[in-house]
Amino acid sequence: MTDSTAQSDVWPAPVATGAVEAVVRVPGSKSVTNRALVLAAHSTEPGWVRRPLRSRDTVLMADALRAMGVQIDEMVNPDGGEAWRIIPAGLHGPARVDVGNAGTVMRFLPPVAALTDGPVRFEGDARAYERPLHGVIDALRVLGARIDDEGRGSLPMTVHGAGSLTGGAVDVDASASSQFVSALLLSGPRFNKGLELRHTGRTLPSQPHIRMTVDMLRTAGAKVDTPQDGGARNVWRVAPSALLGRDLTVEPDLSNAAPFLAAALVTGGTVTVPDWPRRTTQAGDSLRELFTRMGGSCDLTDRGLTLRGGGRVLGLTADLHDVGELAPVIAAVAALADGESELSGIAHLRMHETDRLAALAKEINGLGGDVTETEDGLRIRPRPLHGGVFHTYEDHRLATAAAVLGLVVDGVAVENVGTTAKTLPDFPEMWTAMLGAPDGAAAGTRPRPPSRQSQGQGQG
Numbered sequence: 001m002t003d004s005t006a007q008s009d010v011w012p013a014p015v016a017t018g019a020v021e022a023v024v025r026v027p028g029s030k031s032v033t034n035r036a037l038v039l040a041a042h043s044t045e046p047g048w049v050r051r052p053l054r055s056r057d058t059v060l061m062a063d064a065l066r067a068m069g070v071q072i073d074e075m076v077n078p079d080g081g082e083a084w085r086i087i088p089a090g091l092h093g094p095a096r097v098d099v100g101n102a103g104t105v106m107r108f109l110p111p112v113a114a115l116t117d118g119p120v121r122f123e124g125d126a127r128a129y130e131r132p133l134h135g136v137i138d139a140l141r142v143l144g145a146r147i148d149d150e151g152r153g154s155l156p157m158t159v160h161g162a163g164s165l166t167g168g169a170v171d172v173d174a175s176a177s178s179q180f181v182s183a184l185l186l187s188g189p190r191f192n193k194g195l196e197l198r199h200t201g202r203t204l205p206s207q208p209h210i211r212m213t214v215d216m217l218r219t220a221g222a223k224v225d226t227p228q229d230g231g232a233r234n235v236w237r238v239a240p241s242a243l244l245g246r247d248l249t250v251e252p253d254l255s256n257a258a259p260f261l262a263a264a265l266v267t268g269g270t271v272t273v274p275d276w277p278r279r280t281t282q283a284g285d286s287l288r289e290l291f292t293r294m295g296g297s298c299d300l301t302d303r304g305l306t307l308r309g310g311g312r313v314l315g316l317t318a319d320l321h322d323v324g325e326l327a328p329v330i331a332a333v334a335a336l337a338d339g340e341s342e343l344s345g346i347a348h349l350r351m352h353e354t355d356r357l358a359a360l361a362k363e364i365n366g367l368g369g370d371v372t373e374t375e376d377g378l379r380i381r382p383r384p385l386h387g388g389v390f391h392t393y394e395d396h397r398l399a400t401a402a403a404v405l406g407l408v409v410d411g412v413a414v415e416n417v418g419t420t421a422k423t424l425p426d427f428p429e430m431w432t433a434m435l436g437a438p439d440g441a442a443a444g445t446r447p448r449p450p451s452r453q454s455q456g457q458g459q460g
């Protein structure tokens, strides 16, 4: 967690002049887009990824696959949005991969690189060199790969692809990141003996993301057995097989819907996110339950998901182990609630884009809040907040959390809002459009119902 205010601009977060009333179209899911790209690269025939997310993390994924020989053509979807055509070919090295600070790229691609026929060099942002990768590196070595990481157990490193990988049984402690499991499963069908992965750690975060991996593998034709299918506890099996080229339309990113739905909650307004899937493996679907517990009401119809704020925001006691991605925005909402919140099960957030627990505590407290770090989460006691610079530590979710606070707290300045480009490049424009499109279409505010925040916040 380093402070970079000096070299970055600050964005004055707009205050909502009333209850937010808007329809907000959220771009495609990062997690679905990057899995779809990897699976398409492993397929025996060309595939389509329609309405992909175009953001830093997904462009890094596409460019890395291109560097290893996969052809990805970007076209326009007849129904709007983009359509990416993926034409798999033999995977080749030498290649260079820039992972940026994308967990999905740094974890999902080393197994792909092990299947190339040459050296693949992995580099990235300074933070990427601190994030855990040992689970993937150690497992790949057991499965037959040669990796030169100079003993670090992290990036930078070179994976020396040998054209194929033996595969087989491996133990992995994935308590630091579910992405260790997803990474190995996604390439498992291409290993000569397939994969039998046993998670040996005490806890396993973000299990919906593992279910997403399994679901997408099965849709691509893979045979996968999971602990939920009555198999051994903590064991996933993937049979060696060819994968089919799919024509897949990416769902909206439900985790990126969080700040927009939160805007309705904290201003007592109404926000609709169109195309919210009826059935999904995305962690963000839990927002329906979590924001209801925080005082909102949700309606899932053919129009999408509509969240109505009730005028009061309630504190939340919740284990967010499965949905850690949502924690920053939930923490921001909790700081504006009527009562205390206790968010637990998220110790692994210390190794995300930044140490999210330390950063949220420091920055919310910098605005007058009362947030304490616990062993595995945050305790948040609402206090009247005041304006100030909110540092974001190159973490997109810190920036969107700050924008939520800024809706009801005058003078919040978000440092480096551009960091949202990791998963939501148009965030500032989307945010201002939500608050009142210049053409008045489908967005704006109405007088806000009386609430504790609207009376108490902003006065410091």
Ligand SMILES: O=C(O)C1=C[C@@H](OP(=O)(O)O)[C@@H](O)[C@H](O)C1
Pocket: 030, 031, 103, 104, 176, 177, 178, 179, 182, 205, 206, 209, 324, 325, 348
């Ligand atoms: O597989 C994925 O797409 C993700 C898994 C989760 O990672 P962790 O298990 O490391 O939290 C999540 O936080 C991340 O944003 C995306």
Ligand SMILES: C=C(OP(=O)(O)O)C(=O)O
Pocket: 101, 102, 103, 104, 325, 352, 353, 397, 423
């Ligand atoms: C943890 C996150 O990202 P990454 O995929 O880089 O792990 C996130 O988007 O909240």
